[in-house]
Amino acid sequence: MEQILLKGLDGDRTWRLADYEKRGGYAALRKIFDEKMTPEQVIDEVKKSALRGRGGAGFPTGLKWSFMPKNYTGAKYLVCNTDEGEPGTFKDRDIMRYNPHMLIEGMIIAAYAMGIPVGYNYIHGEIWEVYERAEEAIDEARAAGYLGNNILGSGFSFQLHNHHGYGAYICGEETALLESIEGKKGQPRFKPPFPASFGLYGKPTTINNTETFASVPWIILNGGEKYQALGKPNNGGTKIFSVSGHVNRPGNYEVSLGTPFAKLLEMAGGMRGGRKLKACIPGGSSMPVLTGEVMMELDMDYDSIAKAGSYLGSGAVIIMDETVCMVKALQRLAYFYYEESCGQCTPCREGTGWMHRMIDRIESGKGRNEDLDLLLNLSDNIQGRTICALGDAAAMPVRSFVKTFRDEFQYHIDHMKCMVPASS
Amino acid sequence: MTLSAESLVKIDREIAKYPADQKQSAVMSALRIAQMEKGWLAPETIAFVAKYLEMESIAVYEVASFYNMYDLKPVGKYKITLCTNLPCALSGANDIGGYLKGKLGIGFNETTPDGKYTLKEGECFGACGEAPLFILNNVKMCGSLTPAEVDKILAELE
Numbered sequence: 001m002e003q004i005l006l007k008g009l010d011g012d013r014t015w016r017l018a019d020y021e022k023r024g025g026y027a028a029l030r031k032i033f034d035e036k037m038t039p040e041q042v043i044d045e046v047k048k049s050a051l052r053g054r055g056g057a058g059f060p061t062g063l064k065w066s067f068m069p070k071n072y073t074g075a076k077y078l079v080c081n082t083d084e085g086e087p088g089t090f091k092d093r094d095i096m097r098y099n100p101h102m103l104i105e106g107m108i109i110a111a112y113a114m115g116i117p118v119g120y121n122y123i124h125g126e127i128w129e130v131y132e133r134a135e136e137a138i139d140e141a142r143a144a145g146y147l148g149n150n151i152l153g154s155g156f157s158f159q160l161h162n163h164h165g166y167g168a169y170i171c172g173e174e175t176a177l178l179e180s181i182e183g184k185k186g187q188p189r190f191k192p193p194f195p196a197s198f199g200l201y202g203k204p205t206t207i208n209n210t211e212t213f214a215s216v217p218w219i220i221l222n223g224g225e226k227y228q229a230l231g232k233p234n235n236g237g238t239k240i241f242s243v244s245g246h247v248n249r250p251g252n253y254e255v256s257l258g259t260p261f262a263k264l265l266e267m268a269g270g271m272r273g274g275r276k277l278k279a280c281i282p283g284g285s286s287m288p289v290l291t292g293e294v295m296m297e298l299d300m301d302y303d304s305i306a307k308a309g310s311y312l313g314s315g316a317v318i319i320m321d322e323t324v325c326m327v328k329a330l331q332r333l334a335y336f337y338y339e340e341s342c343g344q345c346t347p348c349r350e351g352t353g354w355m356h357r358m359i360d361r362i363e364s365g366k367g368r369n370e371d372l373d374l375l376l377n378l379s380d381n382i383q384g385r386t387i388c389a390l391g392d393a394a395a396m397p398v399r400s401f402v403k404t405f406r407d408e409f410q411y412h413i414d415h416m417k418c419m420v421p422a423s424s
Numbered sequence: 425m426t427l428s429a430e431s432l433v434k435i436d437r438e439i440a441k442y443p444a445d446q447k448q449s450a451v452m453s454a455l456r457i458a459q460m461e462k463g464w465l466a467p468e469t470i471a472f473v474a475k476y477l478e479m480e481s482i483a484v485y486e487v488a489s490f491y492n493m494y495d496l497k498p499v500g501k502y503k504i505t506l507c508t509n510l511p512c513a514l515s516g517a518n519d520i521g522g523y524l525k526g527k528l529g530i531g532f533n534e535t536t537p538d539g540k541y542t543l544k545e546g547e548c549f550g551a552c553g554e555a556p557l558f559i560l561n562n563v564k565m566c567g568s569l570t571p572a573e574v575d576k577i578l579a580e581l582e
Contacts, residue, residue: 075443084550087509093550120441125493126549128563161441166452167493169547183448183479185490201446244511244552251553285510285548316552318511332510336547342490 002230004218004238005211006254009098015133017140020101026146028217029105032112033154037220042113046216048224050236054091055081055172055209056284056314058302061216067196068114069204077200078111078119079207081177082134085124085169087285087336088316091240092210094252096123096130099214100137104160106213108146109220111158114206118159121210122177125165134162169340173388174207176342187342188388211240231257235301239312243268245319246275257301264300264317275321279405283313285333286393288400289326310400325420326405327412330397331356331363337394345386351378352394359398362409365416372409375402425468431461435476447477451487455494456562464495492547493562500535500542502581506558509548515555521545523571524558527578540581 008014008023020026032042047062068076080103084092095103107119123131138160141147149157163181165171171180175189178200199205215237219227228236235257241264244250248269255264261282271277277292282300288310290298298308305312320329338356343349355378358371379395386392402409411419427435435454442449454473459465465488474481488494495503506524508517525531528541535542551557554567566577 085548086550087548088511088552089548090550090553124550125491125562126546126559127551127565129565163441163449164453164456166456166491167547168491180452181449182446183451183477183487184483185486201443242553244555245514250515250555316511318514320514324514329510329513332508332513336509339547 001255001259002238003254004230005095005099005102005214005240006252011098015098015100015137017101017137017144020099020105024221025101025217026105028220029108029146030152031221032109033152033156039113039115042109042220045219045224046113049215049219049227050224050231050234051212051215051219051227052235052302053209054211054215054239054315056086056286056311058312061208061212064196064208065110065114065206067194068116068206069197070115072204075118075201075203076114076116077203077205078107078114078116079174079177079181079200079205080107080119080121080210080213081172081174081207082121082123082210083165083172083177084210084314085126085172086314086316087333088242088244088281088318089284089314090242090244091252091315093124093127093130094240095210095214096127097133100134101141102214102217103210104137104141104146106216107160108151108158109216110206110208110213112156116206117157118161120161120163120181120200122163122165122171122181125167128164131162131164138162168342169336170342170388170390173390176388177207178205185342187344188390190387232301232303235303239300239315241300241315241317243317243319246272246321246324247319248272255300258299258304261295261298261300261317265319268319271319271321273321275323277319278322278324279320279326281310281316281318281397283311284316285318285336286389286396287311287313288396289404290400291404323420325363325418326401326408327359327363327418330401331359333397334359334394337390341390341394345388345391347382347385348391348394351382351391354378355382355394355398362412365412367409367413367416369413371413372402372406375399425466425472427458427461427469427472431457432476439477448479448483451477451479451484452491455484455488459494460562463501464498498535498539501540503542503544503561504558505544505546505562507546507549507552507555509552511548511552512555512557515552517556520556520558520569520571520574523574527574 051061052058171186176186180186195205280295334356338352341352379399382391383395438450438453474484532545557567
């Protein structure tokens with residue numbers, strides 16, 4: 001199976017510039033300058049690739065790039081979102097610690113395509129060692145003439161800096177992330193205006209996920225059509241899936257979009273202890289949960305997972321076996337959204353706490369009969385009624401857990417205990 | 425109250441990353457650097473950072489109180505932040521939490537009487553493949569934890 005992002009890596013030993021160049025690194029950037037590709041040609045190639053945003057929303061990357069005002073002469077910014085905190089997701093950390101130059105090259109190409117002189121890479125607060133490595137990687141690229149003024153004698157200049165977060169899930173939301181770079185609380189902005197017209201410091205800004213940028217050099221080198229063909233129509237290329245939970249070998253697996261889930265599960269070593277797959281969240285904790293039966297028939301691409309009633313999201317595949325109590329699992333997730341709500345919008349600030357307290361009492365055997373319908377009603381009244389998607393992210397797990405495993409929740413209320421023996 | 429020359433050099437390096445009129449962008453790094461030197465962010469440390477970056481103290485305090493890796497109260501010499509979110513819980517994080525509580529004799533958000541350890545519960549670190557895991561003093565990620573591994577890590581701390 002073709003790999004792009006994790007190909008030829010040997011853990012901590014092969015992240016430096018010289019190793020990346022040995023793997024063919026920075027050849028795409030050289031190709032652009034040698035063949036005098038225009039910014040429009042670069043964007044066209046990305047459009048042809050059907051690359052979609054790898055951070056969670058799946059928005060077509062080439063289209064996003066074309067939103068940047070072309071003839072704007074003032075400052076413009078490029079921002080990479082490495083604020084990876086969606087429970088279950090750990091792919092960008094591996095790209096950054098094992099292949100940081102691929103991200104840097106992708107950002108330089110994006111900056112060239114949109115005529116952007118300055119970029120920032122916002123790195124999740126909890127991964128300090130990765131931030132330090134990213135600082136070193138940028139120094140290496142600058143010293144080699146890949147970053148800075150007049151890159152490789154092309155006349156194009158691009159400055160790139162790392163910005164270190166310090167513990168706030170909400171900063172993965174792109175406008176909260178911009179506020180955070182500006183030195184404020186990470187509270188999302190009302191949209192419109194969108195970042196392409198009013199972004200960092202009020203200037204036109206494009207924000208992409210780490211994995212998205214890192215996919216760009218291969219696309220330029222091999223062509224958008226070839227990248228698209230690695231996946232499925234409208235779901236181009238490869239994708240890293242972070243597999244966690246009850247499998248024998250949790251980890252990152254880069255596969256073609258459209259790969260059957262059963263194959264991915266097999267790559268991750270199968271179910272721990274040979275137990276039965278009960279449920280899976282296929283795209284990070286904010287996405288609806290699916291039953292094991294549905295998962296085993298599913299292909300891992302944006303459109304197939306959406307058709308099954310969930311989303312590919314960030315590609316975080318959380319595996320739960322038959323020993324899991326779904327009430328307890330949801331209890332932990334509900335606490336997370338309550339803890340991480342930024343407090344700006346009433347439905348989210350109050351609603352996440354309310355849901356958390358209700359699920360707590362169901363779990364501890366004090367649930368009331370009306371609680372389940374109230375939970376569903378509450379999630380409907382949060383979703384779509386907040387400035388950012390955290391409200392949706394808090395509502396979707398609650399609704400899907402209660403709807404898909406309602407008998408288990410009802411059992412907790414009726415019997416004041418769990419129906420799963422020895423649940424973990 | 426001031427910070428060491430070494431810390432100020434680090435803060436200046438951060439300030440240089442942003443446009444000249446956007447010094448405030450360095451506030452997160454400045455607070456992190458200050459906390460690493462002082463152990464926690466006392467009101468006078470926050471006031472110093474504010475003055476250094478030409479910000480209002482309250483604006484700096486807003487940032488310090490919003491992001492959860494800043495400590496606005498003293499913590500132990502070693503702060504252990506354990507992730508207990510769902511993917512980690514599926515891989516035994518609650519057992520490791522119980523083991524740590526028993527071994528240190530404290531609960532979450534508590535510090536040992538000798539001031540050596542603080543135990544905290546964290547949210548997703550984005551490293552779930554190595555669950556269960558904790559972060560030591562905000563900088564060192566320790567993964568694939570077992571009770572034996574925890575013993576080993578703690579034994580190496582003076």
